[in-house]
Amino acid sequence: MNHEFIKNPYLPVEAKVEKIIDETPNIKTFVLKPSQKIKFETGQFIQLTIPAIGEAPFTPSSSPSQTEKIELTVMKAGLLTGKLHETREGETVGVRGPYGRGYPFDDFYNKEVLILGGGVGMAPLRSLLLSLLEDVDKFRRIVLCYGARTPEDIVYKYAFPEWQKKKKLEILRSVDKAAPGWNETEGLVTVLLDKIEINLKNSVAVVCGPPIMMKFGTLKLMDLGYQPENIYLSMEKNMSCGLGKCGHCALGKYYVCKDGPVFRYDMIKDVPDIWL
Amino acid sequence: MEFHISRADWEKFLGQILRTYRIYAPQEVANDLAYQVLVPENVDRTIYGTYRAVQPLKTFFSLPQEKVTEVAPQPEKTIVLGVKNCDLKAISVMDKIFLEGEFVDPFYEMRRDKNLIVSSDCYQPKDTCFCALLDNNPFPEGGFDINLSPMDNDFLLEVGSSKGEGFIAPIREDLKEATSDLMENREKKRKEAKERVVEINKEFRTQKPFPSIVKEEYASSEWEEAAKTCVECGACTNICPSCYCFLLVDTKDGGEFPKVKFWDSCQHTGFARVAAGINPRAKLYERLRNRYLCKYEYRPENFGIVACTGCGRCVEACQGKIDKREVIKKLEEKSS
Numbered sequence: 001m002n003h004e005f006i007k008n009p010y011l012p013v014e015a016k017v018e019k020i021i022d023e024t025p026n027i028k029t030f031v032l033k034p035s036q037k038i039k040f041e042t043g044q045f046i047q048l049t050i051p052a053i054g055e056a057p058f059t060p061s062s063s064p065s066q067t068e069k070i071e072l073t074v075m076k077a078g079l080l081t082g083k084l085h086e087t088r089e090g091e092t093v094g095v096r097g098p099y100g101r102g103y104p105f106d107d108f109y110n111k112e113v114l115i116l117g118g119g120v121g122m123a124p125l126r127s128l129l130l131s132l133l134e135d136v137d138k139f140r141r142i143v144l145c146y147g148a149r150t151p152e153d154i155v156y157k158y159a160f161p162e163w164q165k166k167k168k169l170e171i172l173r174s175v176d177k178a179a180p181g182w183n184e185t186e187g188l189v190t191v192l193l194d195k196i197e198i199n200l201k202n203s204v205a206v207v208c209g210p211p212i213m214m215k216f217g218t219l220k221l222m223d224l225g226y227q228p229e230n231i232y233l234s235m236e237k238n239m240s241c242g243l244g245k246c247g248h249c250a251l252g253k254y255y256v257c258k259d260g261p262v263f264r265y266d267m268i269k270d271v272p273d274i275w276l
Numbered sequence: 277m278e279f280h281i282s283r284a285d286w287e288k289f290l291g292q293i294l295r296t297y298r299i300y301a302p303q304e305v306a307n308d309l310a311y312q313v314l315v316p317e318n319v320d321r322t323i324y325g326t327y328r329a330v331q332p333l334k335t336f337f338s339l340p341q342e343k344v345t346e347v348a349p350q351p352e353k354t355i356v357l358g359v360k361n362c363d364l365k366a367i368s369v370m371d372k373i374f375l376e377g378e379f380v381d382p383f384y385e386m387r388r389d390k391n392l393i394v395s396s397d398c399y400q401p402k403d404t405c406f407c408a409l410l411d412n413n414p415f416p417e418g419g420f421d422i423n424l425s426p427m428d429n430d431f432l433l434e435v436g437s438s439k440g441e442g443f444i445a446p447i448r449e450d451l452k453e454a455t456s457d458l459m460e461n462r463e464k465k466r467k468e469a470k471e472r473v474v475e476i477n478k479e480f481r482t483q484k485p486f487p488s489i490v491k492e493e494y495a496s497s498e499w500e501e502a503a504k505t506c507v508e509c510g511a512c513t514n515i516c517p518s519c520y521c522f523l524l525v526d527t528k529d530g531g532e533f534p535k536v537k538f539w540d541s542c543q544h545t546g547f548a549r550v551a552a553g554i555n556p557r558a559k560l561y562e563r564l565r566n567r568y569l570c571k572y573e574y575r576p577e578n579f580g581i582v583a584c585t586g587c588g589r590c591v592e593a594c595q596g597k598i599d600k601r602e603v604i605k606k607l608e609e610k611s612s
Contacts, residue, residue: 007382008344008347011345050526052527055524077552080551081551244373244379245373245522246523247540248540250574
């Protein structure tokens with residue numbers, strides 16, 4: 001054993017909060033500059049530490065090709081995210097990673113990629129979308145179906161106009177409850193799936209959002225004719241180490257931090273109670 | 277090559293090295309066996325040939341509480357004596373978790389590296405021992421550095437690794453080659469030991485192996501029954517030699533912000549709960565069932581090893597008097 005340099009996977013590196021963007025009343029995007037470059041693949045996650053408070057996993061919403069900075073889109077949901085929402089630009093947090101298995105691009109080449117996103121689940125999907133757009137010739141077509149509770153709860157509002165201009169990318173949006181001025185669909189995001197035409201023989205579907213949305217989204221995709229081998233899910237669990245050792249993120253025999261967070265549905269469909 | 281050494285010579289050797297190594301030996305404490313640090317005065321009180329000590333072997337490698345944001349100074353060299361096969365099998369699960377995969381736990385690795393395991397055959401099981409029900413033997417067959425098989429005033433000594441080989445080099449002259457009589461005697465004692473464990477567990481015999489029953493009876497009503505007396509104390513997970521789950525906690529210490537790794541328990545309510553409040557195992561019986569699945573289905577699927585090795589510590593420790601063997605037997609009974 002070489003004792004001069006011991007790799008410690010529990011140790012984070014410092015990251016400066018460069019910019020904070022208010023997305024919605026309870027969601028913010030944090031642009032971080034880690035003191036050491038963190039090279040990640042779309043769909044992998046990093047562990048963010050707030051000193052003395054705690055640590056939690058977040059999947060970057062920025063593209064991996066942006067190497068100096070990492071963007072995290074975070075909903076205020078508990079202790080750590082609450083404290084994170086109180087940080088100011090210029091303050092320091094800790095990051096370690098990247099961990100887990102990201103989206104398997106090889107399986108998406110030459111296919112129609114259907115992205116089904118709900119609420120803040122759009123965070124990893126934005127990273128995926130940006131990566132797909134950077135290499136758009138490799139994919140037949142990209143369809144984004146995105147839903148939020150209300151128009152105010154839509155994340156990346158400023159990005160959609162630019163995305164609407166992209167060839168090969170089709171966007172449909174819905175809100176559970178419309179507001180004056182909303183002229184797109186009203187209803188759960190799954191109703192958008194009835195409005196698109198996809199070549200099922202040559203398509204993959206990627207789903208991310210709240211657990212209940214992922215459950216009904218996946219079931220609807222199966223109803224439409226998708227096979228479990230063509231559906232990719234970003235599963236979420238309580239995490240502690242992020243290294244496949246502490247046991248907290250267990251999903252049946254898998255550890256979400258190590259065997260996921262991106263899972264092909266056929267791998268996990270027989271695990272009891274995966275939607276909880 | 278198998279050796280034969282007198283107890284006197286072995287204890288003389290221990291006396292010579294107990295300043296170079298911190299040696300832990302199973303000795304009688306409150307009608308049970310617990311690891312004690314060896315000093316010249318207690319070397320001869322070590323009990324080799326009976327059941328496992330109270331403390332699981334994992335205690336020496338994955339500490340109950342440990343700072344992990346700084347690599348601590350070199351741990352001292354340690355020896356653990358009298359380790360039984362149930363602990364050896366269980367530690368191989370811990371090794372796979374902490375030493376394999378993309379990331380290695382440097383703290384566990386250092387302590388494991390600096391440690392020597394001297395195991396022993398187990399000729400006197402406890403009422404709670406059930407290694408044989410899981411096709412394990414009450415004697416080590418691998419995973420040790422040195423194994424001692426007690427015979428009256430002598431030991432049969434088996435070397436299990438190059439570390440063990442180096443360890444006994446200083447006393448090579450005191451080691452005689454084991455005779456075939458001694459080897460046969462050991463075989464006899466080992467066979468009897470296994471029969472004793474089987475006899476103790478007569479009432480818990482099942483038609484199918486434990487892992488199959490647990491796997492097939494996910495939906496059984498027995499899980500809720502079994503969990504009725506559970507008080508979520510976490511004794512089972514603390515004392516189990518193959519339970520490795522932990523929690524990383526961010527703390528403040530003066531101007532420093534160390535991360536501390538604590539033993540954790542999947543039996544506690546919040547183990548899998550997420551920030552939004554959703555809890556995949558909100559009910560106690562779901563957590564109890566999950567632990568059995570972890571030991572008998574998930575870890576074997578990951579590693580090919582049944583993580584429960586039949587040491588029986590959880591049966592002894594359970595405040596709610598839940599006996600794993602009884603639960604599994606009832607699972608099978610309710611199924612038919």
